[in-house]
Amino acid sequence: MPELLLELLSEEIPARMQARAADDLKRLVGDGLKGAGLSFTNAQTYVTPRRLTLVVHGLPAKQADxxxxxxxxxxxxxxxxxxxxxxxxxxxxxxxxxxxxxxxxxxxxxxxAGGKTRLILPDILQAAMQALPWPKSMRWGRGKARWVRPLHSILAVYDQEGLELEFAGIEAGVTTRGHAFMAPAGFSVSDFADYEKAMKAAKVVIDPDARKQTIAVDAARMCKGAGVTLKDDPALLDEVAGLVEWPIVLMGGIDAEFMDVPPEVLITSMRKHQKYFACLDAKGNLAAKFVVVANRETADGGRQVIAGNERVLRARLADAKFFWDQDRKTTLASKAPQLKDRVFHAKLGTLDEKVDRMQALAVALCDYVPGADRDKVRSAARLAKADLVSEMVGEFPELQ
Incomplete structure (x- = not known):
């Protein structure tokens, strides 16, 4: 039975929006098909940083009479x-x-008599694209259509022939492009099997799960060769898979001068700012290695990419080390008075007033805990929020 293939090629889609956009596109087109009385076997979506792809199998040639x-x-x-x-x-x-x-x-x-599917599909697809609920969207040029980032092209193929479809001033066709750097030339496709094969040849892995698998397997193999293990981080893996179309796993090193900084700081800096994976040694401690995922192959095997990432990380960690060293010059107790200058809530006062309430509650609870030391509890409550005024938490709020 006939098959529908739709690809929306745009500038980079934020990684956090990709999975939902793919689900929404599948839902909107599926609802449109059902509303038009067009049954189908199944529908699948794929997403990369630059493209949303939908394939619908088992469509009829026309509506039922x-x-x-x-x-x-x-x-x-x-x-x-x-x-x-x-x-x-x-x-x-x-x-x-x-x-x-x-x-x-x-x-x-x-x-x-039922209408021809080919003539019905354009309205369904156009309505789905217009209704796609991006968390944030934009307009570009002189058009009024909105998308997460400017669209470059639309591929729309039904039963191995192009559909007459227009959205955001772009006429749909049967051509698309591959990897932005390694295979930017256009090429035509006739169906999903042809599309999937052509995309792989054009250095694009359209399936996010396949990209995650590639990253995980290659990173584990590289870490094994270096005598370390990859720190498990599923959320970062999901995000990084949404940043690359052709994942190339590389390994860099951390300068020894930064290894006395708490591992939580190093990991947070690498993860939040650079999207690097941390590595652990045989004892489970942070190793002086990191894994980075590039989006392209290079003639030198990634040496310049690694050097560039190490240089950027060096600057990041130098800042982190500076904040750490500054915070260690004073005690946590000496920082607590600064909480008087931080508003907790307009109707609830400052952070210092919040600590007063915490302290009173903690001491009251001591009556129900045998052997509780009121002085230690009072001191712990007073220090509990003191880190909020530290240089380190100011730079890395996740560490509070």
């Missing part, structure tokens, strides 16, 4: 009413009179 009986006015109704009923029917529809419990009425058996 409809046979519908319509009841008109009573047989003795005014002629004007009967003529109005006749005009509402398709040409050459046979009208008969029939006795019912409520009297004699006019009846017509309306036969309506």
């Amino acid at each position: 409809i046979s519908e009986e319509r009841r008109g006015p009573r047989a003795d109704a005014p002629e004007q009413a009967k003529q109005g009923f006749m005009k509402s029917l398709p040409k050459d529809t046979k009208v008969t009179e029939r006795e019912t419990e409520k009297g004699t009425f006019l009846f017509a058996q309306v036969e309506q």
